[in-house]
Amino acid sequence: MRATYHLPLTTLMASVTLTNITKHYTPPVGAPAGLPPSGLENVSLTIADGETVSVVGPSGCGKSTLLKVIAGLEFADQGKILYNNYDVTQLAPQARGVGMVFQDYALYPSKEGEDNLGYYFEVRKKTPEEKERRLRETADMMGIGFELLMDRKVDTLSGGEKQRVGIARCIVREPNVFLMDEPISNLDAKLRESTRTEIKKLLKKFGITTLYVTHDQQEAIFMGDRIAVMRLGRLEQIGTFDELYYSPANLFVATLIGTPPLNVIPAEVRDSALWLGQTALPLPADIMDKLPAGAVRLGVRPEAWMVSHQPGDGIPMPVSRVERLYTERAAFAGGQISGTAVNVLVPLDFPESAKQIHLQPDWTQVYFFAATGETALHTPGAPDLF
Amino acid sequence: MTIGTPAIETPTPPVDGGKTANRWQYWIFAIPAIIFQFFWGWYPMLIAIFLSMTNAPIRGAITFQGLGNFERLFADPLVADSFKITFIYAALSITLTFLIPIFVAILLMEMPPNLMRVMMLLWFVPLSGIASTIFWQYLYNEQFGILQYIATGVLGMPPQAFLSSERWVLFWLVFPGILMFGPGLYYMTGLQSIPKSYYEAAEIEGAGFWRKIWTISLPRLRPIISMTLLFSIIGTMQEFSFPDLMTRGGPNGASRTVVMYMFNILSNGRYGDATALAVMLFIVIMAMVLVYRTVYKDDPDI
Numbered sequence: 225m226r227a228t229y230h231l232p233l234t235t236l237m238a239s240v241t242l243t244n245i246t247k248h249y250t251p252p253v254g255a256p257a258g259l260p261p262s263g264l265e266n267v268s269l270t271i272a273d274g275e276t277v278s279v280v281g282p283s284g285c286g287k288s289t290l291l292k293v294i295a296g297l298e299f300a301d302q303g304k305i306l307y308n309n310y311d312v313t314q315l316a317p318q319a320r321g322v323g324m325v326f327q328d329y330a331l332y333p334s335k336e337g338e339d340n341l342g343y344y345f346e347v348r349k350k351t352p353e354e355k356e357r358r359l360r361e362t363a364d365m366m367g368i369g370f371e372l373l374m375d376r377k378v379d380t381l382s383g384g385e386k387q388r389v390g391i392a393r394c395i396v397r398e399p400n401v402f403l404m405d406e407p408i409s410n411l412d413a414k415l416r417e418s419t420r421t422e423i424k425k426l427l428k429k430f431g432i433t434t435l436y437v438t439h440d441q442q443e444a445i446f447m448g449d450r451i452a453v454m455r456l457g458r459l460e461q462i463g464t465f466d467e468l469y470y471s472p473a474n475l476f477v478a479t480l481i482g483t484p485p486l487n488v489i490p491a492e493v494r495d496s497a498l499w500l501g502q503t504a505l506p507l508p509a510d511i512m513d514k515l516p517a518g519a520v521r522l523g524v525r526p527e528a529w530m531v532s533h534q535p536g537d538g539i540p541m542p543v544s545r546v547e548r549l550y551t552e553r554a555a556f557a558g559g560q561i562s563g564t565a566v567n568v569l570v571p572l573d574f575p576e577s578a579k580q581i582h583l584q585p586d587w588t589q590v591y592f593f594a595a596t597g598e599t600a601l602h603t604p605g606a607p608d609l610f
Numbered sequence: 611m612t613i614g615t616p617a618i619e620t621p622t623p624p625v626d627g628g629k630t631a632n633r634w635q636y637w638i639f640a641i642p643a644i645i646f647q648f649f650w651g652w653y654p655m656l657i658a659i660f661l662s663m664t665n666a667p668i669r670g671a672i673t674f675q676g677l678g679n680f681e682r683l684f685a686d687p688l689v690a691d692s693f694k695i696t697f698i699y700a701a702l703s704i705t706l707t708f709l710i711p712i713f714v715a716i717l718l719m720e721m722p723p724n725l726m727r728v729m730m731l732l733w734f735v736p737l738s739g740i741a742s743t744i745f746w747q748y749l750y751n752e753q754f755g756i757l758q759y760i761a762t763g764v765l766g767m768p769p770q771a772f773l774s775s776e777r778w779v780l781f782w783l784v785f786p787g788i789l790m791f792g793p794g795l796y797y798m799t800g801l802q803s804i805p806k807s808y809y810e811a812a813e814i815e816g817a818g819f820w821r822k823i824w825t826i827s828l829p830r831l832r833p834i835i836s837m838t839l840l841f842s843i844i845g846t847m848q849e850f851s852f853p854d855l856m857t858r859g860g861p862n863g864a865s866r867t868v869v870m871y872m873f874n875i876l877s878n879g880r881y882g883d884a885t886a887l888a889v890m891l892f893i894v895i896m897a898m899v900l901v902y903r904t905v906y907k908d909d910p911d912i
Binding site: 292295296318330332348397405 | 811815826
């Protein structure tokens with residue numbers, strides 16, 4: 225039996241601490257064998273008061289499950305969940321005081337915006353005065369034009385408007401924790417950008433502890449104070465963007481964060497030099513010390529190549545295509561080194577006629593990984609800007 | 611909308627709307643439906659209304675009798691009885707096979723998926739009318755039936771009359787429908803199309819099981835419920851084959867529905883009376899449907 229007492233939290237804020245959360249699902253009957261196990265494996269995570277943590281990962285990585293376990297919609301097989309110091313592991317969702325925003329909005333379609341917000345007060349049998357007061361406060365917080373949405377039927381609202389009502393529905397009950405499950409994935413690209421700015425602004429204003437789940441790394445970076453990267457139910461790494469970008473825990477995190485992704489090229493350490501195919505590059509001593517002799521993998525971000533048109537200036541790469549992103553004022557030259565596809569950031573005026581370029585990595589920005597597996601041998605670390 | 615957006619010029623549509631020239635095509639597409647409607651729908655109905663006011667002989671001259679047939683039917687106590695039985699049968703049947711499956715379906719949705727599939731299969735098993743009727747006759751058999759065994763052997767009750775009890779025969783006739791009748795399946799498919807996040811959102815807001823059913827499941831099932839109820843009314847008011855095969859109207863006419871009585875009259879060669887009874891039944895059902903349509907307004911939102 226799940227406990228139904230309410231959390232003795234008086235403030236709006238709560239830190240969330242997960243310790244060794246494990247959750248397994250029984251695979252559905254008829255599911256093909258050999259599927260990766262769904263659920264969560266030994267996830268530990270702390271979200272500070274008022275912090276926004278975004279969770280990113282490929283689909284099926286368990287990020288939505290994580291959210292549901294924190295909300296209480298699913299219960300963990302093992303592990304503990306604390307809100308501040310209160311153990312909520314076995315607490316029913318309504319007792320936890322969370323607000324959840326869904327990808328498909330989950331607004332009650334036959335009701336008006338206002339009734340959607342009022343549902344909570346109906347369920348909890350609160351006084352009409354309190355409902356009135358909270359609705360008014362929420363409308364003020366949601367900003368200009370929100371009252372107009374309140375007396376419209378949900379079916380007549382656009383996607384962005386629905387999500388505003390969805391968010392307001394969470395705020396109206398003063399949640400301890402805000403949980404967002406891909407809240408803007410159903411919007412079109414333009415609306416997505418304006419909505420995510422708006423959500424970010426609202427989150428700043430409320431200062432509510434938030435977990436934001438998304439499959440889009442851009443969005444995760446934009447929304448989160450910290451970003452948690454998940455794969456196959458495991459938490460691979462959590463940290464600020466700089467930490468994930470410059471000090472990834474492993475190859476998976478390194479290739480997930482960054483567009484276009486990190487170029488990973490097989491190489492060999494021999495005679496105190498790095499060999500890529502037939503080209504030998506002298507290695508700085510501090511990196512050299514960390515690397516074993518023999519096969520390794522070199523990781524270079526597209527912007528970390530030094531490009532030269534002079535033969536003999538590094539690794540030759542035949543240019544197979546040039547992708548010009550006019551809106552970003554940049555271009556990417558694509559080719560192959562040692563049989564691996566490589567992307568190189570080049571100026572927008574990169575000549576179409578260039579058939580071959582010569583590349584040398586910026587040694588302060590390179591990554592090294594073991595030849596097999598995902599172990600990171602060397603990462604550049606965040607650059608000192610000042 | 612931004613003020614000052616230049617108005618987009620819409621091309622003027624052709625004068626006839628591009629439609630009038632092709633209007634005859636609509637008729638071509640409509641003709642099969644019209645023919646079908648006329649010969650299998652309107653024509654028999656109009657003829658029946660006409661025949662109900664005659665002696666409707668198979669051969670020989672038709673004599674017009676005005677409302678004589680109806681007067682005779684009103685004087686016949688068996689007609690009133692059969693209407694009463696039909697109403698009870700319909701009410702029982704709608705309560706047991708229409709309302710109960712809604713809640714069974716809702717409860718089933720909470721079950722593990724495997725159990726759910728087995729139950730859906732049971733609802734979906736294509737049982738032929740005759741075969742399942744014979745099957746149920748065995749179950750109801752007063753000496754060897756399994757239901758008798760359950761009643762006396764397991765529950766320790768005195769021997770039950772089942773279909774030979776004037777009091778209970780209608781209940782036992784409706785009973786098989788609870789398990790075997792189809793609307794449960796419609797409800798389940800309807801329930802399955804409700805996004806899970808609706809329930810999750812309600813759960814987070816603190817809604818309990820019944821409130822979730824009341825505010826999410828039932829409103830979402832409303833169109834399906836509305837349709838099924840309408841068909842249930844029409845169908846049960848015209849019930850014939852199942853009670854006829856099970857009881858032949860017995861015991862003592864306690865399960866003789868209107869259509870069964872109509873069949874009796876027809877067998878006696880009273881064609882005029884039979885058609886008059888059919889018209890009466892039609893008027894009753896039509897009135898019920900009209901009342902239903904006015905009372906039960908379709909929710910404009912769903």
